[in-house]
Amino acid sequence: MKKEFTYIKFFLNFLLLFVVGLQLVFSQENLSEKKIIDNYFYNSRDFKNQDKIDQALISLEKALKLAEEINDSKSIIDCYHEFALLYNKLNKDDQSIVFWDRAELLLKETEYPYGNAVHIYIDALYLYKGQKFYQSNYELNRAAQMTNERNLTLHILLMKGFIYLELPKFNEAAKNFNSLITNNDLIEKDYIATRAYIGLSILEQKKENTLTSIDYAKEGLLLAEKNSYFNEILELNRFLISAHQELNNFEPALLYSNNLLQIKDSIFNESKISSESKSANNIQFSLMNDVINTQDKEIEELKESGSRTQITAILTSAFLTIISLLAISLYRNNQIKLKTNDLLQTKNYELEASRDAAVKAMETKTTFLSTVSHELRTPLYAVTGLTHLLLDENPNDSQKEHLKALKFSGDYLLSFINDILQLNKIDADKLEPVNSEFNLKKVLSEVISSLQQSAKENKTKITLEYDENIPKNLLSDSMKLSQILINLVGNALKFTKKGEVKVITKLANKVDDNVTIYFEVKDNGIGIAEDQVNNIFNSFEQGSIQINREYGGTGLGLTIVKSLLGLFKSKINLKSTLGEGSSFFFEINMVCKKGIINDIAFEIENENEDYKFEGLHLLIVEDNKINQVITKKMLLKKDMTCDIASNGTDAVEMVSQNKYDAVLMDIHMPGISGEEATILIRKFNIYTPIIALTAISLDDSLESFYAAGCNDVVTKPFKPEVFYQKIGENIYHPKPLYS
Template sequence: MKNLSIFIFLSFFCSSTFAFQGQEVKNEEEISNQIQELLSGAESSIIGYNFDSAIRKLDSSIVLSRSINHKRYIALSSNILANLRYIKHEYDSANTHIKRAIAIQEEIGDNIGLAYSYIQYAKILDLQKKYSEAQKYLDRAEKIYDKNNNQEQLGLVAINRGVLALHRGNDYSDALTHFRNAEIYLENSDNKYEKSRLDYYRSTAYLLLANLDKAEESAKKALDLAHENGFAGVMISGNRRLSAIHEAKNQPDEALAYLRKSMEAQDSIIYHLNDVELGREASAMYGKDALKNTLSALTLQNAEQEKSLKVNKLTTILSVALITILSLLTLSLYKNNNLRARANDLLQKKNSELTIAKENAEKASLAKAQFLSTITHELRTPLYAVTGLTHLLLEESPTENQKEHLNSLKFSGEYLLSLINNILDLNKLEANKVEVLQTTFNLKRRISDVLVALKNSADEKNTSIHLNFDDSIPNKLKGDPLKISQILINLIGNSIKFTENGDIWISVFKLKQVDKTVYLAFEIKDNGEGISKEKQKAIFENFTQGSTQINRKFGGTGLGLSIVKNLLTLLNSEINLESDLGKGSKFTFELRFEALDNVAITHAKPTKEQEPVALSNDIMIDKRILIVEDNKINQMITRKILEKNKVICDVADNGTIAIEKVHNNHFDLILMDIHMPGISGIEATIEIRKFNEEIPIIALTAVTLDENLDEFYLNGFNDIIPKPYKTEEFFHKINRYLAASAKTPV
């Protein structure tokens, strides 16, 4: 077969040369067009794995290029030939061709061609495990393309940087970052082959990171492009990648099916190539026979009988050999069939066992989620009594001894509440019950609210918080503000906990904006305790902290960073950490939003409405507040807290009584529990709103609130205070609504 290929190549070469010599009148422009067609055809043949055709076209293009002394085409032909040898893993030959291309391009100053050759050389060096050299040539290519603002080629550089990171095996997340950059660069490109490569290698990265769903999604995208455009290599590799993904998912039937598709694609290519070669061989043979008939008809007639005998003898031998081969093949197929049947039975049995195990695991997970939801709700009611009574006792002039014990009790209650909230958040994330909402919000104001909430904690640690907010970020963004608040509260709270007498810097800046899509980078940096290198990956796991000593010194549950990681995964992002022990830590992540306007936040001084306003408790004096609560202890605690501020309180044990009292009496504000015997707090609020739309109604409840609070507001509530609450938040919200109701200027 190899000799036949050489023979065909020589024939093609000679015929091309003679044709070229016979057409001396052909001008240089026509030859240039012919070279371009040959090079384009060669690249298409390489993508389709038709290597012999590619070699013939490349050799012809080199002959034509030399005939007109066109060095750029000679270099480009060498570059494509290097790519072919690279695909066939003939690295020495690939090195020779690419170095020749680079030398010519440097000589003639062809920077664009040189950058393309640098990428090709980097790919060859990568597979030879010469990673540092490969990185150097990618840097050179990027410098040229960046200068010319060539987005598509910058995308190719980013893809190969990602592949290089995968092969190094040290940071698969870094590979994903390069692939995201490549996707942005190639967004408006028609280069479907590189897009299919991008999705294939991205599926590899997700598989290595055990993110199997995203790995499958990317592999299928690569395979769809390959099928549409006939990218043979991607079809073979893509099916093989999907087989590995389904094997990792414990789905043996799907894994086997994709493996078969990969083998069928490979066999199809091999069969096609062999069929082409056999056709050429037959054509050459028939031409030779026809020539012999023309030269010696009489000799052929005399030799016909002898030839016929030889053919018959050969036919008999071939028939016996064929029958033997068919018999062996039949036996082999029979045995393979039996083995396959047994393997299928075993796979079905294992699949059934895995299905049962999966169902049991799902039931256990559901039971765990329901148990945690129920038990944490039940814990909130007595915890409200603990925190409320502690607050009352602290205000009754306790002795120094008693005050110390009460402060310890208050701290323990707040710690227990934090633990309950973290467990609930993590439980919802793991049960996939958290949905991403899309609402309009002001990011700077949202961050300011978070900083106000954390100010007391920072002051206790004598730590300063600095905000650096990019003024080019639009005022109105569309996204999920609550999840952003959760992420920032956990990250900034973590920095506060480990930074004493220090500084924390929060930076938000715009990476880029494509149409209405804004890409923002967030950075939370401190100069606190820091995290050792060996502990940096573990701290994002559940119930994990830097060390036992850190846990004893600073406390905490070890859930905050785990929640951050899960929330960012839900928002299609990742958390990155840089830290040195004793020098502080830096957390960074990126998010994408939809911009609803292009007006940037100015440097003007915030108005009074934007600044946090401290309201005096004096506004509560002689105000009438109705407490709707079925729990007697909670009634007593809420009533005493309010009456200490000279509020006139009334109590309703259920929703029915509350409706009647509001109908017959005047109240300035209502505190409404949600779950009560008879009608619920929501139903009672709906009824009250039918005859009184003005009175402020605040939900005071131990129910854990989902991210979507629309149900409360749509049914007539003005605000929600979850129990157990901090008294500062409790008084702030009540004072705000009393002030608004009385039209008191703030």
């Protein structure tokens, strides 16, 4: 008996492994097919932008059929939406709405926030075409709140820009279009920039700045011709003809007229239009035919069931007697069920009310903490700045002791505010991974270099073990990866005295362009007790009250690491022995790129470079009087001179009339903001370094600062050494502008 049981158990285990293996095979096949669908989809979008509508329709039809084969609801919804956009471009509004309606039916059965956002975006497009601009703008705001997907967000900004032209709200339109010219979209970067140039051309023409509008149109035309955006080429040539005729410049007007005739003859001819219309009608017919075939199949099944009707009737009458006998019993049970359902419904209403109250409380908490964190920064900047200045003025010993205590308290409070703000950004879904090309060895070098001072204070050495097989050029979110590593290495340094912190990076796996990188931060510090390992990643946890009192800190660093890794769909792991040290490790999936970033030799700087500050002349843009005084005195300490602008408008005028080695730009100011001032400055000056010197809030985005034209960002309040280092770096080794 025991032997038979062993055989059965072996057979069941084998069967289970076989089923799991099949599931893995099917899963991999689905992933591969999903990649093919995405390729068809992106090819269709490229064809659409180049006005090769027939090829776009064919490619999209292939994507839809494959999505239906693997029953991928989200991809089917995406295809329906893209069909709606394509037919809208062909001015076939009825067909466009048919696909929009089909997507809506699927969305009712599928949890798909991005799909819902695109659905509302297309509805806003219909409203825009119907000249219902306010309604369209309202729908775009709804769509923007539902997703942070970059490509859709940029298209929303683009459409809002054209809506602002109609309302008219020229300042808002200019801000949108200027930010889109330097967008970093991975799918339609040049197309979005071309449309933004068209928007700026129309804007300047409406403002009667015809020469400026011509300059923007020429920039847009160059980009359109480079990428074969034929519809935009046609539109911009027409615009340039009209603009030159308005200035009585008949020779260039004639030149663009000839270009327009050639374009019409070679591109927008009858055969092309006929081909596109035929492809559109064929695909529409094919999809309609699929629906008809499905309905025919259902009718045949109903016919087959008709021959069984008589038998069913006989059997039904036979069961009627039994059913009658059960009716009384069922009635009584039904009464009990009704009472139970009423009770459950009441409880459900109570749970829904509790849920809504919890959501509202979370939103209130997030808003409150964001506001408090931001508002505390301005007075804290005064506290830390004045403390630093007083310490540099040779105070006596008793004063020095008090000032050092004040400085420590200010630094601690700043660290706490930064951690709270970071967690709230993650909790409020304000953060998402932003892919960009980077060199991993350079990122690790910068992280280790930035923490050398802390290591020196603890007499601890930081070393790096780097796998040279890791591709030199990777695509991921290097900024958030740096935050993760800074928190982990900083945490290790805090609990390691006279020891070693080791950063280990290895290539875990590589398939085609997809790579998995293994990271580990290892120390030989105090370690973590076994009973505390599971709690160490919770907010405000540091293992014990004694550890908190001895080593300080907020206990939020590892919580932030865990949350940030969640954005990468990864998780942090920990091995630790009390008294011997700890090891934190994780893996992140990335994509390797070819030939974009040069390899940078690894080198750790023990100390910041000594820059020559004497004689430098800077512009401080700051509306707060106390902050003006503090920043000015900090510059004077290094023998630098400065001018002060109290608002963005004055800053733009002063930069246009004077030469500055750098501009320290506050972001939050009355009138035009620091971002808007930077955009205006970059129109006539792209060389002077602009450093955003600002208190970051929950709604602020570092990317928007860089997109506006800032070279670097320093958050207030800041450490003086960081302040001087950033000034030196950006004047003597300027960073390239964001693109």
